[in-house]
Amino acid sequence: xxxxxxxxxxTLLKKVLSYSKADECIIGLSGEEGGNIRTALNQVSxxxxxxxxSLSVSSTYGKKTGTASINEFDDASLEKVVRRxxxxxxxxxxxxxHMPPLGPQTFAESITYNDKTAAITPEQRADMxxxxxxxxxxxxxxxxxxxxxxTDFNAVMNSKGLFAYNKATNVTFTVTTRNEAGxxxxxxxxGFTDVSKLDTxxxxxxxxxxxxxxxxxxxxxxxxxxxxLEPTAAVYMLENMFRFDxxxxxxxxxxxxxKGGGTRLGEKLMDDKxxxxxxxxxxxxxASTWSREGLPHEKTYWIQNGVVKNLxxxxxxxxxxxxxxxxxxxxxxxxxxxxxxxxxIKSTERGILVSRLWYIRMVDPQVLALTGLTRDGTFYIENxxxxxxxxxxxxxxxxxxxxxxxxxxxxxxxxxxxxxYRGYMIPPMKIRDFTFTSLSDAV
Amino acid sequence: MxxxxxxxxxxxxxxxxxxxxxxxxxxxxxxxxxxxQVDTRIKKELADAALNTAKSxxxxxxxxxxxxxxxxxxxTRERRVLNVGNSESYGVGVRVLVNGCWGFAAxxxxxxxxxxxxxxxxxxxxxxxxRISTKPVELAPQQGYGEVSWKTPIEKNAFEVPIKEKVDLLxxxxxxxxxxxxxxxxxxxxxxxxxxxxxxxxxxYIDQDIHRLYPNFTVTKxxxxxxxxxxxxxxxxxxxxxxEYLTPSESEKVHGIVTRYKQxxxxxxxxxxxxxxxxxxxxxxxxxxxxxxxxxxxxxLWLTIHxxxxxxxxxxxxxxxxxxxxxxxxxxxxxxxxxxxxxxxKNMNVVADKLQAGSLGAVGYDDEGVKxxxxxxxxxxxxVNFQAIRDQAHIxxxxxxxxxxxxxxxxxxxxxxxxxxxxxxxxxxxxxxxxIKGVEKGIYIVGNGSFSIDxxxxxxxxxxxxxxxxxxxxxxxxxxDVAYQATNQEFWNSLVAVCDKRDYRLGGAFNDxxxxxxxxxxxxxxxxxxxxxxxxxxxTKRRIG
Numbered sequence: 001x002x003x004x005x006x007x008x009x010x011t012l013l014k015k016v017l018s019y020s021k022a023d024e025c026i027i028g029l030s031g032e033e034g035g036n037i038r039t040a041l042n043q044v045s046x047x048x049x050x051x052x053x054s055l056s057v058s059s060t061y062g063k064k065t066g067t068a069s070i071n072e073f074d075d076a077s078l079e080k081v082v083r084r085x086x087x088x089x090x091x092x093x094x095x096x097x098h099m100p101p102l103g104p105q106t107f108a109e110s111i112t113y114n115d116k117t118a119a120i121t122p123e124q125r126a127d128m129x130x131x132x133x134x135x136x137x138x139x140x141x142x143x144x145x146x147x148x149x150x151t152d153f154n155a156v157m158n159s160k161g162l163f164a165y166n167k168a169t170n171v172t173f174t175v176t177t178r179n180e181a182g183x184x185x186x187x188x189x190x191g192f193t194d195v196s197k198l199d200t201x202x203x204x205x206x207x208x209x210x211x212x213x214x215x216x217x218x219x220x221x222x223x224x225x226x227x228x229l230e231p232t233a234a235v236y237m238l239e240n241m242f243r244f245d246x247x248x249x250x251x252x253x254x255x256x257x258x259k260g261g262g263t264r265l266g267e268k269l270m271d272d273k274x275x276x277x278x279x280x281x282x283x284x285x286x287a288s289t290w291s292r293e294g295l296p297h298e299k300t301y302w303i304q305n306g307v308v309k310n311l312x313x314x315x316x317x318x319x320x321x322x323x324x325x326x327x328x329x330x331x332x333x334x335x336x337x338x339x340x341x342x343x344x345i346k347s348t349e350r351g352i353l354v355s356r357l358w359y360i361r362m363v364d365p366q367v368l369a370l371t372g373l374t375r376d377g378t379f380y381i382e383n384x385x386x387x388x389x390x391x392x393x394x395x396x397x398x399x400x401x402x403x404x405x406x407x408x409x410x411x412x413x414x415x416x417x418x419x420x421y422r423g424y425m426i427p428p429m430k431i432r433d434f435t436f437t438s439l440s441d442a443v
Numbered sequence: 444m445x446x447x448x449x450x451x452x453x454x455x456x457x458x459x460x461x462x463x464x465x466x467x468x469x470x471x472x473x474x475x476x477x478x479x480q481v482d483t484r485i486k487k488e489l490a491d492a493a494l495n496t497a498k499s500x501x502x503x504x505x506x507x508x509x510x511x512x513x514x515x516x517x518x519t520r521e522r523r524v525l526n527v528g529n530s531e532s533y534g535v536g537v538r539v540l541v542n543g544c545w546g547f548a549a550x551x552x553x554x555x556x557x558x559x560x561x562x563x564x565x566x567x568x569x570x571x572x573x574r575i576s577t578k579p580v581e582l583a584p585q586q587g588y589g590e591v592s593w594k595t596p597i598e599k600n601a602f603e604v605p606i607k608e609k610v611d612l613l614x615x616x617x618x619x620x621x622x623x624x625x626x627x628x629x630x631x632x633x634x635x636x637x638x639x640x641x642x643x644x645x646x647x648y649i650d651q652d653i654h655r656l657y658p659n660f661t662v663t664k665x666x667x668x669x670x671x672x673x674x675x676x677x678x679x680x681x682x683x684x685x686x687e688y689l690t691p692s693e694s695e696k697v698h699g700i701v702t703r704y705k706q707x708x709x710x711x712x713x714x715x716x717x718x719x720x721x722x723x724x725x726x727x728x729x730x731x732x733x734x735x736x737x738x739x740x741x742x743x744l745w746l747t748i749h750x751x752x753x754x755x756x757x758x759x760x761x762x763x764x765x766x767x768x769x770x771x772x773x774x775x776x777x778x779x780x781x782x783x784x785x786x787x788x789k790n791m792n793v794v795a796d797k798l799q800a801g802s803l804g805a806v807g808y809d810d811e812g813v814k815x816x817x818x819x820x821x822x823x824x825x826x827v828n829f830q831a832i833r834d835q836a837h838i839x840x841x842x843x844x845x846x847x848x849x850x851x852x853x854x855x856x857x858x859x860x861x862x863x864x865x866x867x868x869x870x871x872x873x874x875x876x877x878x879i880k881g882v883e884k885g886i887y888i889v890g891n892g893s894f895s896i897d898x899x900x901x902x903x904x905x906x907x908x909x910x911x912x913x914x915x916x917x918x919x920x921x922x923x924d925v926a927y928q929a930t931n932q933e934f935w936n937s938l939v940a941v942c943d944k945r946d947y948r949l950g951g952a953f954n955d956x957x958x959x960x961x962x963x964x965x966x967x968x969x970x971x972x973x974x975x976x977x978x979x980x981x982x983t984k985r986r987i988g
Contacts, residue, residue, distance in 0.1 A: 037572065038959050040764040044572040046856050048547040048960075049564050052534070069530045071551045084529070091607070093524060122571040130575045144766035146959040174959075176767040187767075251627065252665035252672060255987065259670035269987075358770070359895045363906060363926060366671055369985045371904050371926070373897045394895070394902055394928065400987045418768075421961075437981060438928050442773070442899035 002031040002051035003151055006165040012073075013157035019082040022059035022089060024101050025159040029055050034150030037125045042133055042143050049122060059085040064092035097316045101158040102294040111286040112168035117195040118151040120171065125149065128173070128200045135204040136177050141211055143204070145175035148421075149195065156294065166288040170423075171195045172416060175204050176376060177211040178443070184217075184389075185443050186210025187356045187376035189232050189416040191423040193286055210355055210377035217389040219439055220380060226351035226407070227434040228344045228381070231415035233354045233374075235426045239417045240360065241368055241399040242276075242332050242424075244302050246311035246321070255368045255400055256308065263311060270306040270403040273337070277301040278329040284414050285425050291327030300326065306403075336427025337409040344408050344430045346384040351430075353379040353386060356418065357395075368398045373440055392443075393436040405432045480638050481511060481533075483590070483650050490642035492555045493537050496562035498644060502539040502569070504582060505562070506643035506811060509535045509553060510853030513636040517606060519613040520629050521621060527606055534853040537562050541569035543579025549854040583836035583844050585812060587646020593807025595654040596800065597685030601634035604686045612689065613660075616714040620662045623718035626672070630660035630714070632689075633681075633953070635965075639810075647812040655803055655965055656688055657681035657953045658710055664721040673724035673923075675717040675908055678742050678890055679708050681953040681965065683805045697948070699875060700911055700918055701889055703742055705948050706801055720909060727923040730910065732982045736885035737927060737975045738878055743907050744866070745950025745968035746891040751931050752786075752793055753864035753968065755900040756820050757847075758829040758838065764859075769957040770898030773931060774826060776838070784826045787935025790973075792867040793821040795830060797846055802863045802967035803951045810857035813846035820864065824936075832859045851962040858958055865949075865969035869941035875972045878940055885913035886925060886980065891950070893926065904928045906983070924984040934975060942971035 004012065009029055016027050031053040038046045056069040059082070066088020070081040129147055136143035149171040157163045172191040178184065186207040192198050229237070241255075249256035249263040256264050279299040280287040289297050293315055301309040310326055318325035345353065355377035363369040374392045381387065410428035417424065490507040497505035516528040534551035535558065546569025550561040613630040620628040637653040658679045665672040678701070682688050691709035696702050701716055702709075739747065754760060755772040763771055778784035797815030799805055808814055811833050819827050833844040850857035879887060890908025897903070910922040929937075951967035 035568070036960055040759075040766065041762065043578050044544060044576045045764055046545055046547065046858060047568050047572050048549065048856050049568050050549045050854050052549075052551060052854055054532075067526070067528060069528075071532055071534065088527060088529075088606075092527075093610075095523065097523065122568045123574075126571045126575050133575065142763060142766075144763060144768075146767055148960060174767055178763070178766060182771075185766075252667050252670070253627065253663055257670055259667070261667045358898055361893045361895045363893045363904075363983045364924070364985065367985045367987045369983055371893065371895045371983075373895070373902065375898055392897060392902075394897070394904060396904075396981070396983060396985075398985055398987060401985065404987075438902060438904075438979075440897040440902035441930070442897035442901045 002033040002053045003153060004031060009153065009155040009165055010163060013155060016055065016057065016078050016082060017157060017159060019079045020059065020159060022061055022086050024060035026058040026101055027055065027157050029155045030153065032150055032152040034148065035122060035125060036146065036148040037129050039129060039133065039143055039145045042137055047122070055081060057081050057085040059089045060098070061089050063094040063098040064089050065095060065098065066092055099315045101160045102162050104161040105294055105296060107164055107290045107296055110166050110280060110289045112166060112193060112288065114169045114194040117149060117169035117171050117193065120149045120195060128198065131201040132175055132204040135201060135208055139208045139212070141177045141179055141208055143175055143177050147173045147200070154288070162294050164290045164294060166290065168288070169193055171198055172421060173198055173200050173203060174416065175207050177204065177207040179211055179215060183443055184211045184215035185376045186214065187232070189418065191414055191416040214377045214389040217391045219391045222393055222436040222438055224433045224435055226348060226430065226432045228341065228348065228351060228353045228428065228430050230341065230355050230428050231413050231426045232418065233357045234429050235415040235424050236357045236360055236417050236419065237370065237402065238399050238426065239420060239424070240362065240370055242329060244311050244328065246313045247317045249311060255366065256311065265308050265311055267308055268306045269308055269400065270303060271406040272305050273406050273409055274303055274306050274403045275301070275335040276303040277333055278331050279333060280330045282331065282333055282425065285331050285333060285423055287330035293327060295325055295327045297327060297330040302329065333425040334412060334427060336412040339408045339410045341410060341428050344410065344428065345381055345386060347408070348381045348430065349383060351381040352390065353381055363396065368400050369396065370398065371396050392440040394438045394440060395435060396437045397435045402431050402434065407432055480652065483640065486640040487642065487648055489553060489555060489558050490640065490648065493535070493558040493562040494642060494644055496559045497537065497539045497566060500563060500566040502541050502566060504540040504644055506538050506641065507535060508810060508850065508853055509640040511638040512852055513602060515602060515634045516631060517609045517613060518631045519610065519617055521617055521627065522614065524610055532852060535561060536850065536853045536856065537565045538856060539565045539569050540580055540582065541566055542573035544569050544573035544576045545580060546570070546572065547856040580834050581837050583833045583842065585645050585833060585844065588649065588814070589646065590648045592650040594652040595683055595805065597654050598687040599685040601654065601656050601686040602636060612710060616660060616710055619711060620714050620718045623715055624664065624722055625662045625718045626665045627663040628660060633657040641808065641810065641812050643812050645812060649808045649812055651807060653806060654685055655681065655683050656686065658689060658708060660714055662714060662717045662721050664725060666725055671725065673721045675720045675724065676890065677710070677717065678703050678713055679710065680704065680949055681803055681951045682801050682949070683803045684801050701909060703740065703889070703948070723921050724923055727921040729984055730922045730925045730980060730982050732980060734977045735980045736882045737978045738882060738885055738887040738913065739973050739975065740889040741948040741970045741972060742890050742950055743888045744970045744973055746894055747905055748864060748866055748968045748970060749952055750894055750896045751900060751903055751934065752821070753861045756829050757859060757861055758831045758835050759859045761829060762838070765957065768959050768961070770900065773899045773901050779826055779829060785824050785936065786821050786826045786932060787824045788938045789824045790869065790938045790941050791821050791824045791935050793864060794867055795820050795862045795864050797862040799863045799967065802949060803953065803965035804863040804967055809846040809848040810850050811844070811848040813844045813848065815846040818845065830859065830861055835859065849964055851964065855960070855962050860957065860964040861966055863967045866941065866973065868944040868947045868971040871943065873940060873942045875942055875946060878942060878972060878974055879913055879918065880916040882913045882974070883915055886922060887911040887913055887918060901930050902928070903931065924982045925980060926983050927978050927980050929978055934978065937975045937977055938973060939976050940974040942973070944971065946971040
């Protein structure tokens with residue numbers, strides 16, 4: 001039941017729409033089926049197998065709208081949720097920013113679904129995790145890991161004839177390896193649409209190497225350093241910056257606001273080497289081909305050679321400003337260079353290799369000033385070589401300032417944010433003058 | 444807070460993600476329907492169907508949680524209602540122990556047939572995992588309570604209050620902010636009702652009706668000339684209460700340089716003050732970095748307690764279960780067993796309490812059928828206990844669980860989550876004014892701001908909402924760009940004074956994230972205003988080109 005085909009979703013949505021008496025009606029339907037397995041202390045701790053299906057109905061009379069959702073699908077429940085949204089709408093005040101629903105649109109078929117990933121069983125999850133545990137047990141390390149797979153679909157239909165459907169698969173694996181004394185730690189994170197690309201053994205090997213190499217970390221003085229951020233570290237930092245909302249910029253409450261009013265659209269805000277775009281047809285990071293407003297997602301440059309190329313405009317704000325609506329990013333791909341991580345280390349006189357960042361929070365939204373710490377493998381580089389592991393440090397830095405200080409970029413790879421679990425294509429990057437403010441004894 | 448859980452809990456769940464943010468108002472769900480619970484006789488029959496299936500398939504233990512979750516979010520911006528999100532989620536999660544290994548499955552097909560299927564799936568998951576596990580789960584014994592119930596002691600169900608009343612309040616607040624000079628204002632009321640039915644092979648059938656409420660706002664003032672903006676959020680407390688929390692009462696106000704609130708909240712008054720505060724913040728002096736004595740209001744200190752005391756005393760973190768996601772702890776079993784690990788100064792007394800009235804974490808029974816209670820975590824500065832669930836109790840040498848198991852919905856597996864964890868007030872009479880009078884060079888911090896702590900909970904950095912400079916025993920003005928950094932033990936050992944119980948108040952987290960898949964938990968933390976000497980304060984101001 002949780003996963004409906006395009007035809008099944010369309011049939012169900014038509015039935016729900018047939019109950020509608022409102023001027024306008026928008027119905028969203030989504031389902032997910034998947035499972036997970038979690039380990040700690042080299043054992044399975046918890047595991048689950050979950051399926052959910054949910055429906056939302058939004059009814060409008062004039063400019064008055066009400067929304068309700070439900071996850072029961074008998075005919076009485078379906079009619080009930082429609083009536084509930086209509087009751088809400090009848091009582092609602094007019095919304096001056098109401099936009100009528102879009103009519104029929106044409107959306108390209110996405111490439112977000114993979115049969116093999118959709119067919120993953122609890123036994124396969126256990127087997128993939130067993131391969132990871134082989135590595136840590138053999139190396140006398142202690143693993144805490146997590147593997148999650150899911151197939152989901154989203155569909156929307158409205159009373160003006162719009163229908164959109166998308167089905168996607170994902171599998172994510174993360175593992176933290178620590179030595180028994182708790183003096184060394186390593187981490188690896190992988191995420192794919194196609195499970196056949198996932199090598200839990202290989203990923204755990206890398207995490208294990210980091211754990212062993214990070215034992216005996218020395219303290220160095222906080223301050224400004226050249227850092228080499230592996231993609232797992234860089235993505236968590238940059239994720240806080242991937243908001244290109246025109247309205248907040250024009251309202252003066254965004255890092256994209258301009259002094260004296262307006263936005264920084266067209267201005268050079270970062271280093272020439274920085275180009276960030278979204279593209280639903282990126283083979284390594286495919287995304288849905290339609291937005292929540294029912295607009296097609298197209299390849300869109302947000303930052304090109306350091307210049308702000310586009311801001312996203314929802315339909316209301318676009319109309320108000322007399323511009324074309326631009327849906328927000330469907331995914332994020334940052335272009336890179338050709339340098340390998342080894343090349344970056346070789347070219348560094350004094351610097352720090354950062355494997356992972358942790359607990360990043362906003363300190364000042366005006367400049368996107370963030371704080372957080374390094375974790376799971378932080379190493380001091382001198383004269384082109386890793387010299388020794390160092391204790392973790394707290395940073396206070398802005399990703400915008402950071403992208404002004406880019407020295408070298410490597411080849412982008414699919415990286416998983418350690419907090420949101422979203423995937424991005426991000427290169428490893430060498431950054432000068434990255435600000436560390438204190439030391440941490442945490443391993 | 445984990446972002447994806449925030450999305451879930453604000454009522455804009457997966458089903459609503461494809462819909463635009465549409466404004467609406469009215470009765471969210473027919474009050475009769477919101478109040479109507481599924482008949483416990485039906486739930487018992489369904490639960491027994493799952494338990495019997497699990498047992499027949501080889502489970503040595505099984506539990507069933509049938510959950511109906513009602514969420515309501517009323518969200519406004521300036522003079523508009525942005526959204527009224529009403530979500531209702533009904534389903535069942537079954538957990539089984541087979542061959543010494545856990546298995547879990549969930550479904551929204553709450554029928555006898557669905558129960559059998561989901562129990563079978565849970566058993567299949569457990570069997571698959573048992574193949575690669577070598578250490579069987581040890582479960583602390585738990586008596587069956589038979590058919591019992593518990594309800595949050597509310598005076599007014601928030602779901603009974605017409606949406607119009609909530610919208611009127613929020614728009615009045617926004618109007619006051621705009622009239623007072625705010626450039627932007629957002630306000631919201633979130634209400635949650637968890638109707639949870641738990642049954643286990645131990646013989647418990649527990650029916651609980653849990654309510655939580657969270658009013659909040661953010662007032663922003665921009666200054667285009669300098670391209671700067673400042674905000675102040677509400678000093679409200681998310682609480683385990685009904686709508687009565689939003690009935691202002693003079694006796695529940697704490698007057699001072701800014702008014703704070705106890706068990707009743709005056710949202711309109713607070714937003715007027717917040718609007719003045721944002722204007723003051725724009726021109727406030729940027730802090731000079733250095734060592735300061737900090738006077739921390741409970742509206743701020745709750746978050747420091749949450750991050751630096753409540754999380755490190757979670758036994759699963761101590762053992763390494765959260766190493767891959769939420770982090771571990773600097774506290775160890777050795778430190779506990781030594782009996783002389785000085786977490787903080789003698790003024791530090793911290794209690795875990797699952798029953799505290801008005802708190803977010805108050806329940807009668809946890810999500811594995813354990814009756815809840817309270818216990819000491821830190822006594823006179825010494826670490827004396829952790830927080831454990833049934834499969835961890837033996838590690839602490841306990842013959843029973845401490846009742847710390849929780850799952851955010853029926854579709855999530857239950858695991859160890861923190862109870863309400865609170866710093867106890869000082870025993871010697873001491874008011875806030877008296878505390879401030881004794882400070883030569885200090886900062887008085889009100890409200891919580893940014894927060895970050897390392898993965899073993901040593902090194903942390905906290906901001907706040909309002910910062911007031913104290914010189915020679917007097918508040919002399921407002922500061923800006925303040926954050927303090929410290930290491931955990933050093934910070935708590937610098938605790939020199941705690942105001943007495945007259946100043947004791949709760950703060951809390953509505954969406955505290957942990958676990959994989961990440962789940963959200965609501966929990967309160969109480970304290971009285973406290974003084975920490977010689978803490979390192981940094982200036983957070985940065986500029987971009």
